[in-house]
Amino acid sequence: xxxxxxxxxxxxxxxxxxxxxxxxxxxxxxxxxxxxxxxxxxxxxxxxxxxxxxxxxxxxxxxxxxxxxxxxxxxxxxxxxxxxxxxxxxxxxxxxxxxxxxxxxxxxxxxxxxxxxxxxxxxxxxxxxxxxxxxxxxxxxxxxxxxxxxxxxxxxxxxxxxxxxxxxxxxxxxxxxxxxxxxxxxxxxxxxxxxxxxxxxxxxxxxxxxxxxxxxxxxxxxxxxxxxxxxxxxxxxxxxxxx
Amino acid sequence: xxxxxxxxxxxxxxxxxxxxxxxxxxxxxxxxxxxxxxxxxxxxxxxxxxxxxxxxxxxxxxxxxxxxxxxxxxxxxxxxxxxxxxxxxxxxxxxxxxxxxxxxxxxxxxxxxxxxxxxxxxxxxxxxxxxxxxxxxxxxxxxxxxxxxxxxxxxxxxxxxxxxxxxxxxxxxxxxxxxxxxxxxxxxxxxxxxxxxxxxxxxxxxxxxxxxxxxxxxxxxxxxxxxxxxxxxxxxxxxxxxxxxxxxxxxxxxxxxxxxxxxxxxxxxxxxxxxxxxxxxxxxxxxxxxxxxxxxxxxxxxxxxxxxxxxxxxxxxxxxxxxxxxxxxxxxxxxxxxxxxxxxxxxxxxxxxxxxxxxxxxxxxxxxxxxxxxxxxxxxxxxxxxxxxxxxxxxxxxxxxxxxxxxxxxxxxxxxxxxxxxxxxxxxxxxxxxxxxxxxxxxxxxxxxxxxxxxxxxxxxxx
Numbered sequence: 001x002x003x004x005x006x007x008x009x010x011x012x013x014x015x016x017x018x019x020x021x022x023x024x025x026x027x028x029x030x031x032x033x034x035x036x037x038x039x040x041x042x043x044x045x046x047x048x049x050x051x052x053x054x055x056x057x058x059x060x061x062x063x064x065x066x067x068x069x070x071x072x073x074x075x076x077x078x079x080x081x082x083x084x085x086x087x088x089x090x091x092x093x094x095x096x097x098x099x100x101x102x103x104x105x106x107x108x109x110x111x112x113x114x115x116x117x118x119x120x121x122x123x124x125x126x127x128x129x130x131x132x133x134x135x136x137x138x139x140x141x142x143x144x145x146x147x148x149x150x151x152x153x154x155x156x157x158x159x160x161x162x163x164x165x166x167x168x169x170x171x172x173x174x175x176x177x178x179x180x181x182x183x184x185x186x187x188x189x190x191x192x193x194x195x196x197x198x199x200x201x202x203x204x205x206x207x208x209x210x211x212x213x214x215x216x217x218x219x220x221x222x223x224x225x226x227x228x229x230x231x232x233x234x235x236x237x238x239x240x241x242x243x
Numbered sequence: 244x245x246x247x248x249x250x251x252x253x254x255x256x257x258x259x260x261x262x263x264x265x266x267x268x269x270x271x272x273x274x275x276x277x278x279x280x281x282x283x284x285x286x287x288x289x290x291x292x293x294x295x296x297x298x299x300x301x302x303x304x305x306x307x308x309x310x311x312x313x314x315x316x317x318x319x320x321x322x323x324x325x326x327x328x329x330x331x332x333x334x335x336x337x338x339x340x341x342x343x344x345x346x347x348x349x350x351x352x353x354x355x356x357x358x359x360x361x362x363x364x365x366x367x368x369x370x371x372x373x374x375x376x377x378x379x380x381x382x383x384x385x386x387x388x389x390x391x392x393x394x395x396x397x398x399x400x401x402x403x404x405x406x407x408x409x410x411x412x413x414x415x416x417x418x419x420x421x422x423x424x425x426x427x428x429x430x431x432x433x434x435x436x437x438x439x440x441x442x443x444x445x446x447x448x449x450x451x452x453x454x455x456x457x458x459x460x461x462x463x464x465x466x467x468x469x470x471x472x473x474x475x476x477x478x479x480x481x482x483x484x485x486x487x488x489x490x491x492x493x494x495x496x497x498x499x500x501x502x503x504x505x506x507x508x509x510x511x512x513x514x515x516x517x518x519x520x521x522x523x524x525x526x527x528x529x530x531x532x533x534x535x536x537x538x539x540x541x542x543x544x545x546x547x548x549x550x551x552x553x554x555x556x557x558x559x560x561x562x563x564x565x566x567x568x569x570x571x572x573x574x575x576x577x578x579x580x581x582x583x584x585x586x587x588x589x590x591x592x593x594x595x596x597x598x599x600x601x602x603x604x605x606x607x608x609x610x611x612x613x614x615x616x617x618x619x620x621x622x623x624x625x626x627x628x629x630x631x632x633x634x635x636x637x638x639x640x641x642x643x644x645x646x647x648x649x650x651x652x653x654x655x656x657x658x659x660x661x662x663x664x665x666x667x668x669x670x671x672x673x674x675x676x677x678x679x680x681x682x683x684x685x686x687x688x689x690x691x692x693x694x695x696x697x698x699x700x701x702x703x704x705x706x
Contacts, residue, residue: 012661023704169612179681182256185256
């Protein structure tokens with residue numbers, strides 16, 4: 001199966017390790033992975049901050065770059081939700097743009113959706129002998145409705161002890177530009193999230209979105225908690241040989 | 244007399260910063276919202292057809308709003324036929340003038356009030372006071388707010404920011420004839436309020452209410468409440484004046500079947516609220532006036548995305564589930580409508596010309612919890628994003644977003660920017676300057692990698 005990787009601009013720039021993990025994981029599962037070099041950003045930051053015009057331009061670019069692929073995989077619930085949930089609202093009904101979106105959007109999958117719904121695997125053959133808690137992230141939970149897909153994948157990872165996160169469904173306080181526009185509330189939400197994480201005794205906080213992890217991880221690091229953050233793809237890519 | 248929201252200074256970020264630092268407030272809010280949140284989840288979860296009910300509620304409201312002109316005239320006819328008098332108020336000033344004139348005509352200088360959002364929106368109590376008429380709130384929480392010369396901070400629980408020892412202080416300080424040995428035991432506080440209010444009910448000849456629903460077909464008004472104080476106001480006084488937003492309409496009596504399930508379960512987390520009062524026109528010799536309030540609602544109706552906010556039945560489920568409301572509290576929103584619904588309703592009703600109102604669409608992390616619990620499926624995040632595009636933006640931010648958009652629109656420009664960042668990776672300070680310090684005040688920055696993903700791919704994979 002020929003799969004296009006939509007790395008997302010945040011991962012591309014700040015978290016290349018997540019992208020490498022997706023590539024190695026998908027290849028291990030028999031996929032032919034392509035990285036369309038012209039890709040940039042889905043436009044979520046612009047649209048959600050009120051810069052629709054710039055956002056629409058980026059959305060148009062996205063639909064051009066990823067037209068023609070059978071499947072597009074994104075290691076970000078938030079960016080996948082942007083394409084699937086918000087793109088259709090950006091184009092005029094009946095326009096060429098709307099048709100292009102209707103063609104591409106349904107083929108865009110968040111990583112855990114792609115593994116479980118398209119590849120039909122739950123055990124990806126990973127090994128990660130650590131105590132892990134999972135934060136489901138808002139756009140994965142309430143946008144894409146990923147449900148228990150990510151935790152089903154984690155439960156099959158050998159050696160991994162998955163501990164439930166209290167108040168898991170509550171927002172961590174990142175919210176894109178919200179984190180800098182409303183820093184006091186964002187930090188208060190982040191502090192409550194990190195307290196819940198500490199209560200689990202986990203060594204690693206896992207999520208399917210590095211932007212949320214950047215906020216939570218930045219808070220955990222500032223508080224010198226010693227808890228690491230890892231993207232779901234990086235745990236699923238870990239194998240016994242690599243350890 | 245209670246304070247006024249209109250013309251409040253500040254902005255949501257500034258107001259909420261103060262609230263976040265108040266640990267007592269945060270404790271009160273967390274406890275109260277989590278309790279109601281849990282109760283709501285319980286009674287909603289027990290209905291297998293909740294999503295169908297929700298869809299029906301949305302459909303009925305949308306149908307009504309699309310045919311509002313027709314149903315409003317039908318309502319006027321039905322109310323008039325039943326002996327009531329209907330008044331039309333374009334804005335707050337007009338509504339306040341109508342009500343003031345009606346009270347003046349009775350010769351009374353005191354009125355009792357049923358908890359009503361619409362009369363708070365138009366600041367009726369202040370308008371009446373300017374004409375020497377005293378309005379007494381009779382809902383327990385509204386009474387606490389009024390006695391404390393305070394602002395409401397929640398749609399359903401206006402005194403949610405107060406705990407019982409604070410309420411005891413307010414009663415001892417401001418309530419006439421309060422027993423001097425009053426404790427902060429909830430039954431004792433309730434008993435003190437009951438004695439205080441009973442005297443008002445028996446004395447007052449004029450009452451002012453709002454309504455949860457108006458039925459166009461029959462001309463019936465409906466009030467749902469928990470205490471019975473509303474029913475006292477509705478039934479005892481000789482004159483009843485109801486001020487109701489034009490969007491509170493339902494076409495037929497049958498539609499109540501849906502909303503009398505949706506509202507209490509979403510609001511107080513009860514299967515059914517204790518008191519449901521319904522009246523049609525002038526009942527048993529009572530003089531009845533209905534003031535239909537627009538006050539910006541037809542402008543909201545004209546907005547294709549924003550109009551869904553008019554479906555709101557003021558249940559406050561969105562407040563109770565909102566992580567931002569939970570930390571910021573209701574006062575930070577500077578409006579009688581706080582929380583997620585306030586963040587989309589206030590800027591639409593009042594415009595975004597003040598710093599405060601312009602900051603409201605940004606008072607959300609877009610987590611979507613509000614949309615999930617809304618009993619009439621208002622897509623609050625969608626409206627927030629739409630309002631953000633209409634809100635004024637700071638010049639520096641606009642310039643920054645333009646540059647970011649330019650870089651992100653071309654992969655070669657993006658690659659160059661990434662390489663520049665990579666070269667500067669060791670130079671990035673732990674604390675960023677300017678507006679970006681908002682990030683590094685509480686969080687460490689991620690380390691900039693030695694190489695972007697696209698450069699790694701280019702080096703290793705591009706054959």
